[in-house]
């Protein structure tokens with residue numbers, strides 16, 4: 001394989017494909033995407049796919065707001081397939097110790113234009129009647145929150161970009177980044193070398209496997225996160241809204257039919273490498289989820305476990321992504337370190353990366369997310385402490 005690419009994107013997940021779509025839509029030719037497997041085969045196909053904008057800092061909230069807008073208006077903005085968006089509302093319930101932080105976050109987000117407000121405990125039932133308010137001091141509420149389908153989005157972007165000339169090399173691993181005199185010159189793949197002017201790394205949890213050999217490793221820690229899909233009997237109550245319970249750390253969302261999805265955060269297993277992640281849910285995890293769900297949703301504890309899975313979270317020191325040119329390697333752009341937020345940010349991330357790699361002004365200023373911030377001690381604010389919550 002010797003055909004050169006102007007822009008080589010490594011990773012056909014939601015980040016790489018959003019970028020490929022934005023570039024090809026804007027008329028750029030010579031864009032190639034490489035994936036060792038198929039579109040959405042990484043974390044994107046395993047996402048909980050929650051849509052919300054509640055973040056502790058304006059930059060991530062703005063990416064989430066712009067990203068959610070595309071997810072909701074997929075037909076007009078992408079036009080191929082649909083994003084599977086279900087607008088059912090999003091709640092973040094908090095205990096008393098986090099109430100002031102939550103009220104403050106809601107006020108900050110309102111100031112940048114988000115439709116959100118703080119619900120008192122006795123108002124929560126109007127959004128989620130099944131939720132117990134024991135230990136809950138209130139909730140941040142977004143009426144436009146909900147969930148979508150990351151796999152559909154990947155395939156929609158892939159089809160749209162392919163129809164506009166995206167070159168795709170699927171089932172083709174990038175073995176190494178070739179760097180000469182401090183500049184990336186292309187990618188070494190299973191099918192040979194492809195010279196490239198610019199390389200975008202959208203490799204999620206696998207990122208450091210390619211950066212370590214060129215001495216550009218990023219501070220990304222990996223942990224295994226699990227999801228369970230429960231199915232209820234006909235007539236049994238179901239959740240109505242997406243809820244991230246900041247009291248017990250259970251996260252629940254409705255799904256199609258009689259199903260719902262749940263995660264019970266409980267000290268996720270660290271991983272040395274993303275390939276070490278066992279993608280099947282662990283024996284016993286469903287019971288952990290059942291207990292957590294029953295504690296917050298007293299009428300939902302009885303359910304059949306339809307399926308479960310696990311994927312690697314790629315976590316940065318401030319639980320916010322890394323976006324920008326790789327220090328010390330000209331021509332290499334990083335869009336990695338999603339820390340559990342990559343799904344809902346992805347449409348906006350694709351627009352930003354596409355703009356930055358061709359030297360245009362991005363629609364959202366992501367300078368606070370540059371890789372250099374860790375070494376410079378400019379970590380982003382987390383209103384609730386370390387974690388994917390905000």
Ligand SMILES: Cc1cc2nc3c(=O)[nH]c(=O)nc-3n(C[C@H](O)[C@H](O)[C@H](O)COP(=O)(O)OP(=O)(O)OC[C@H]3O[C@@H](n4cnc5c(N)ncnc54)[C@H](O)[C@@H]3O)c2cc1C
Nearest residue numbers: 011013014015036042043044048050174204311342343344
């Ligand atoms: C269980 C779980 C639940 C989640 N829930 C949410 C949620 O509710 N909301 C949210 O916003 N985010 C969520 N996330 C995070 C979100 O799924 C990820 O941030 C997002 O999917 C990252 O997308 P990506 O395209 O950057 O990476 P990925 O989807 O992981 O794609 C990376 C791609 O790169 C390819 N690749 C890697 N190395 C190479 C190589 N050397 N050569 C060629 N190809 C390579 C892989 O095959 C893969 O297809 C969740 C994650 C998990 C695991």
